[in-house]
Amino acid sequence: MNEQQLLQVFAALLFLSGFGAIATTKNLVKMIMGFQVMIWGANLALFAGGLVNGQVTFFSTSLVVISISIGASVEALALSLVILAYRRYGTLNPWEIRRLAH
Amino acid sequence: MSYEITLVLGIMLVGVTFVALLVRKLVWSLILLFYSSIVFGALLIAYGAAFAGLFHIITFAGAVSVLFMVILMIVGAEAWEYPDKLGKDNLVGMILAILAAIPLVLLVSNFEPFPGRITEQVQLSGLTAQPDGALGFLWLLRSWDLLLVVILVAAAMLGVMNLFSREGGVEK
Incomplete structure (x- = not known):
């Protein structure tokens, strides 16, 4: 296993950790933290994909920077929606929010 | 970039992130994610992608962590600790x-x-x-x-x- 495959394994582990956190937690803030970790996994996969003989390329770096920008923006938007939901329903539990919405 | 440094930084990154997602107190999760974002940036910098690494640190360890902190302060006591058992x-x-x-x-x-x-x-x-x-x-x-x-x-x-x-x- 070379460095590129090693980074891909780490990227897969990060992505799965975030996915598992989103699927199992009952707190909206923790869900967004899981989403953040999924973004990191995607960024690391993009970075590892651009390695040529262990050297980074400008194309993959550009993709990583764009992905960081988009991920942070989406995350900030999700956190603002969490605040709106908390002010409206008074809880961070998504199941309770769903129950209160009906 | 040596294979050993990649392995050490990757294990640190995945391990700290995994613990951050497993711990119940959100403040500890935030602190550990702050640390793991710095490790991620260090991994990118070690490969020569200094701009991407610094941008990652500035964005996630700086802006997003502060944003999470403000959210936890606004939400208050409910977010500090919550019951969440696997079942x-x-x-x-x-x-x-x-x-x-x-x-x-x-x-x-x-x-x-x-x-x-x-x-x-x-x-x-x-x-x-x-x-x-x-x-x-x-x-x-x-x-x-x-x-x-x-x-x-x-x-x-x-x-x-x-x-x-x-x-x-x-x-x-």
Whole structure:
């Protein structure tokens, strides 16, 4: 296993950790933290994909920077929606929010 | 970049992130994610991508961490600690995570389920030359991209159905 495959394994582990956190937690803030970790996994996969003989390329770096920008923006938007939901329903539990919405 | 440094930084990154997602107190999760974002940036910087690494540190360890901190301060006592036990309610989520793990593991191991068939189809289409370039390695994984996308989309759909169809443990 070379460095590129090693980074891909780490990227897969990060992505799965975030996915598992989103699927199992009952707190909206923790869900967004899981989403953040999924973004990191995607960024690391993009970075590892651009390695040529262990050297980074400008194309993959550009993709990583764009992905960081988009991920942070989406995350900030999700956190603002969490605040709106908390002010409206008074809880961070998504199941309770769903129950209160009906 | 040496293999050992990559291994150490990667294990630090994955381990700290995993602990951050498992710990129940959100303040500790925030602190550990702050630390792991710095490790991620250090990993990028160690490979020579200094701009991407510093941008990652500035964005996630700086702006997003402060944003999380403000959110925790606004939300108050509920966010500091919450009961979240793994049980039957989380079984579907764990199964989905395992289902998503299978194609990723197969992807990085270059496993071919039907040796010969996919290659013949590609040869018939005339696309046999491997492209050069930064992402040329993706061409080697072309037999798996469709399967990966289908499984991930199916897992995401099941996850969304699971999230919005259960009543949860509130009413119990």
